[in-house]
Structure formats: structure tokens, C-alpha cells
Amino acid sequence: MDDATTTTPTADRTAVEAAVPAATGAPDLSAARVAVIGAGNMGGPVARTMRAAGVQAEHLLIANSSQASSERAADELGATAASSRAEALATADVVVLGVKPYQILDLAADLREELPAGAVVISLAAGIRLAQIEQALPEAAAVVRAMPNTPISVGEGAVGLMRGSAVTDAQHQLVHSLFARAGVVVDITEEQVHAFIAAAGSLAGFGFAIIEAMTEEAVRQGLTRDLADALVQQTLRGAATMLLESGMHPAVAKAGVCSPGGTTAEGYAAFEREGVRAGLAATMAAAADKSRQMAGD
Ligand SMILES: NC(=O)c1ccc[n+]([C@@H]2O[C@H](COP(=O)([O-])OP(=O)(O)OC[C@H]3O[C@@H](n4cnc5c(N)ncnc54)[C@H](OP(=O)(O)O)[C@@H]3O)[C@@H](O)[C@H]2O)c1
The missing domain is CATH 3.40.50.720 (NAD(P)-binding Rossmann-like Domain)
Incomplete structure (x- = not known):
């Protein structure tokens, strides 16, 4: 056996x-x-x-x-x-x-x-x-x-x-x-692999693209490229580590940094208005759908 x-x-x-x-x-x-x-x-x-x-x-x-x-x-x-x-x-x-x-x-x-x-x-x-x-x-x-x-x-x-x-x-x-x-x-x-590709296999690539886009904006706002790289990468790693270590729901963590009338709440309103959430969902769905298509599922 x-x-x-x-x-x-x-x-x-x-x-x-x-x-x-x-x-x-x-x-x-x-x-x-x-x-x-x-x-x-x-x-x-x-x-x-x-x-x-x-x-x-x-x-x-x-x-x-x-x-x-x-x-x-x-x-x-x-x-x-x-x-x-x-x-x-x-x-x-x-x-x-x-x-x-x-x-x-x-x-x-x-x-x-x-x-x-x-x-x-x-x-x-x-x-x-x-x-x-x-x-x-x-x-x-x-x-x-x-x-x-x-x-x-x-x-x-x-x-x-x-x-x-x-x-x-x-x-x-x-x-x-x-x-x-x-x-x-x-x-x-x-059967799960298509969702896994969206949430991990291809997600690394999307993560790099998101980090690149955020870094470019940080540079446009006036930071040096080195500092922009360090701040964006460290902050996103820190956010993920906080969730991993605390088990906190991301919506709760987000609410915790959105002070009434504050900068994060304002930025988050633009996030929703500009369709970032929908764009992220479409990005992941496209990867999963491509995987289904490649496998003939
Ligand atoms: N990239 C990702 O993030 C990712 C994620 C999950 C799964 N995958 C899977 O990983 C696999 C490889 O993708 P990749 O992005 O790593 O491709 P890649 O960078 O092009 O690597 C392919 C490798 O195969 C070698 N190769 C090509 N023909 C060969 C042959 N006849 N005999 C021996 N070696 C040969 C190449 O050697 P040379 O360098 O000498 O040409 C190269 O080292 C794919 O099946 C993909 O679906 C990729």
C-alpha cells in the first residue's frame, strides 16, 4: 500500500x-x-x-x-x-x-x-x-x-x-x-485550475502591472523613482502581510483607513468611479476564461 x-x-x-x-x-x-x-x-x-x-x-x-x-x-x-x-x-x-x-x-x-x-x-x-x-x-x-x-x-x-x-x-x-x-x-x-490561474498563476503578472501603474503615478506626483518603488512595493506587501497575519477581512481593514472626509475615502471613491474594481474582475475573468478555452472546457 x-x-x-x-x-x-x-x-x-x-x-x-x-x-x-x-x-x-x-x-x-x-x-x-x-x-x-x-x-x-x-x-x-x-x-x-x-x-x-x-x-x-x-x-x-x-x-x-x-x-x-x-x-x-x-x-x-x-x-x-x-x-x-x-x-x-x-x-x-x-x-x-x-x-x-x-x-x-x-x-x-x-x-x-x-x-x-x-x-x-x-x-x-x-x-x-x-x-x-x-x-x-x-x-x-x-x-x-x-x-x-x-x-x-x-x-x-x-x-x-x-x-x-x-x-x-x-x-x-x-x-x-x-x-x-x-x-x-x-x-x-x-476544474478549479481556471479560478486558480486567475487568483494566483496569472495574478502575479497583474500584481506587477498594478505596482508599475501605481509607481508611475507616484513619480508623476513628484517622488523620485527609487522612493516611489520602495513606497509602493513596501506598502502593498505590508497590506497583504497585515491581512495574512490578522485574518482581518479586507473590507474591514479598508474601512479602518477611510477617515470621514479624508484622503483615502476620496481616493477610494475615484477607485469605484473609475471602474478599477470592475476592471480587476474583468482581468481575472479573462485569464480564467482563456484557461477554460485552452483546455476545451
Ligand atoms: N510564465 C508563467 O508565469 C507561468 C505560470 C504558470 C505556468 N506556466 C507554464 O510554464 C510553461 C513554460 O512557460 P514559460 O513562460 O516559462 O516559457 P519560457 O520562458 O519560454 O520557457 C520555456 C523553456 O523551454 C525550453 N525549451 C523550448 N523547447 C525545448 C526543447 N525542445 N527541449 C528542451 N527545452 C526546451 C526553453 O529553452 P531555451 O531558453 O533554450 O529556448 C525555455 O527554457 C508553460 O507551459 C506555461 O503554461 C507559466
């Missing part, structure tokens, strides 16, 4: 077993071997968070579209450039597929001969269902879909994990352990 909580570590335990935390103490990922096929804007942060979780540099192999690109990414991420995709895959316990969605099924089909038995495949591709990837890979391959966002590279991100039918409890625990330093890590269904 694949019960992650009952695995007994032994001297010759596998990396999957070793990653299962004992009743006390952190999971040991020092033996886990990971191949990242496509360490770009998203595969890179995924590799970085796995290093932070305890995967050794020599066990984290990067295979990009060229040797030069693999070496560049490996240097930047504190990982190892594979000399070929086959080398990266040969001993992998975990294979991360970080290529673009339109490439992933062809790549999965190419892996039919190369995927080691017992390896778990993590797909980062938006809009490509578990069943499609499972069908392209060898029969009964263990596949997890992960929907991360880029702030995982600083331990402040979010990852939604969708578990394929052949994934054992120990493999599922291993994948959770690999994302243990990413931020918030949750199991979600494929």
Missing part, C-alpha cells in the same frame, strides 16, 4: 521514500534526482524552489533547447547543465516539463522511450489536461500538473497541484516536499 505516512526509512530506501517526512523533522531531499526540461520563466523558479527545498545541485539537471542555454540556466539557478535530455532523464525520480503548452504533448511523446520507470512527471503547462499528458507518456505514467506562479522563486508564491490517477501517495508526498519552500501549496482539481 502506498501510504506516505507509514513508509519506514531504510538504508537502501529510494529517493521517493526518503522524501517522506518522518513523524518529526523535515523531508530529506538530498537523494532526490530531478530533471527540468525547459527551465525558462517558470521552469527556472520551479528549479530554484526545489533547490531551496533541499535538492542537491548535482542532482538537479537542466536540459533546455541548447547546451549553451542549459548552461546559462544551470549557472543562474545553482543547478547542473545536462549534456543531453537523455542524460537528464536517465536517473531522474522527478521530471519537470517546463516547455510551452503547444510543445508539451510532442515532448511527452518523445519521452516514451526515455522516461525511467517509477519517475513522476510534473507538467507546468497551462491548459493541457492530465489525461492528455498521461496518454502521450508510457502507460500508467505518474503525472502531476503543477500551476505555480513566479513569486515561488522567493518563497512567497502559490502552487496548485493536480494529481494524476497513477501517482502513488509517496510520489504525491515527494512532489509536495519539492514545493515545500514555494509559499502556499495546495491540492486542487482540474
